[in-house]
Amino acid sequence: MNELALERKPSILRELMKNHATASKNVVFIGEGLPHPETIPFSEVSFTLKDGTKKVFTGSELVTAINYLPTQGNPKLVQKLREFMDRFHAPLRWEDRDVIATAGSQDGLSKVIEMSLQKGDAIVVADPVYSGLASNVRPYKAQLISAQYRKNGLDTVEMKDKLTAIWSSRSKDVKIPKILYINPVANNPSGHVISDEQKREIYEIACEFNLLVLEDDPYYFLGFQDELPKSFLSMDTENRVVRFDSFSKIFGGGLRAGWMTGPKEIVRIVEMHMQVSVLHASSLTQAIVLQILEEQGWDGFLDYTKNVKEFYRKRRDQMVALADKYLTGLNNHIFRLWFFT
Numbered sequence: 347m348n349e350l351a352l353e354r355k356p357s358i359l360r361e362l363m364k365n366h367a368t369a370s371k372n373v374v375f376i377g378e379g380l381p382h383p384e385t386i387p388f389s390e391v392s393f394t395l396k397d398g399t400k401k402v403f404t405g406s407e408l409v410t411a412i413n414y415l416p417t418q419g420n421p422k423l424v425q426k427l428r429e430f431m432d433r434f435h436a437p438l439r440w441e442d443r444d445v446i447a448t449a450g451s452q453d454g455l456s457k458v459i460e461m462s463l464q465k466g467d468a469i470v471v472a473d474p475v476y477s478g479l480a481s482n483v484r485p486y487k488a489q490l491i492s493a494q495y496r497k498n499g500l501d502t503v504e505m506k507d508k509l510t511a512i513w514s515s516r517s518k519d520v521k522i523p524k525i526l527y528i529n530p531v532a533n534n535p536s537g538h539v540i541s542d543e544q545k546r547e548i549y550e551i552a553c554e555f556n557l558l559v560l561e562d563d564p565y566y567f568l569g570f571q572d573e574l575p576k577s578f579l580s581m582d583t584e585n586r587v588v589r590f591d592s593f594s595k596i597f598g599g600g601l602r603a604g605w606m607t608g609p610k611e612i613v614r615i616v617e618m619h620m621q622v623s624v625l626h627a628s629s630l631t632q633a634i635v636l637q638i639l640e641e642q643g644w645d646g647f648l649d650y651t652k653n654v655k656e657f658y659r660k661r662r663d664q665m666v667a668l669a670d671k672y673l674t675g676l677n678n679h680i681f682r683l684w685f686f687t
């Protein structure tokens with residue numbers, strides 16, 4: 347963590363909000379500045395899913411959906427997200443980890459970068475790297491130590507060789523990197539999926555060179571392989587993975603709904619950052635997402651994401667076919683590079 351992060355202290359009012367969420371009804375809170383529900387202009391908020399299921403928030407559900415929340419998130423959603431992680435990633439040792447609801451994966455990612463990076467630091471990345479990460483670290487004048495994606499995956503030999511050279515030369519020109527950023531499924535922009543086997547190799551490299559792994563995985567359910575991949579989080583025996591998940595690509599990007607799972611201390615520092623920035627991710631969005639997850643159940647959620655994946659698979663196939671038909675002899679190598687099948 348950098349100096350800025352270490353200097354952060356909990357916000358007293360936001361800490362009080364945690365008690366508010368769990369307090370009994372006869373506790374009167376006078377310090378939090380909560381607008382009184384009677385002054386709110388709606389009597390209900392409703393939405394309808396495509397299968398016709400309608401949800402109406404009224405009464406206390408409406409209040410939860412539109413009033414302030416604890417920074418970590420709607421407690422029921424936070425619990426659901428832990429179940430989600432158990433169901434799909436089974437992380438080891440929850441007692442060392444935590445989750446926090448964020449306004450999308452980019453929100454958590456940028457906050458972790460902001461609290462860990464210092465000017466001129468080096469970061470290990472897979473090339474081509476997500477432009478949102480590159481833009482984020484640009485003001486830090488960060489040096490990107492990159493390993494190339496090749497046709498059969500990420501060049502882990504290149505990654506290890508570069509790290510070995512940096513550690514052994516101890517040159518003043520390149521700092522020892524602390525962070526490995528990776529977008530392992532359907533990498534933006536190249537579409538590459540890192541195999542489970544390669545993930546194990548990369549995880550070993552991270553352990554050997556003491557790297558914090560930032561696993562930015564908004565496309566986890568949409569990679570074109572048949573089986574869901576193993577995540578870095580699922581293989582994390584050393585509590586060095588921070589995973590960023592998102593509902594953007596499956597429920598809608600404008601909801602700004604995501605979450606972060608990682609070492610307790612890091613989640614806490616992000617929470618303290620949110621306590622003084624957005625306060626918490628949107629209550630209404632969290633209520634909607636929670637409702638959808640409850641409605642679908644885990645099997646329904648999986649079926650739903652499979653359909654989304656198939657939708658994109660068809661469009662990918664059509665696009666490749668059209669590129670082959672109309673662009674052959676022109677610049678079709680660009681398409682081949684970006685849409686590995």
Ligand SMILES: Cc1ncc(COP(=O)(O)O)c(C=O)c1O
Nearest residue numbers: 450451452476529534592594604
């Ligand atoms: C790799 C990657 N990370 C993060 C994001 C941002 O996702 P979110 O909407 O969850 O912030 C995107 C969106 O395109 C992305 O491709």
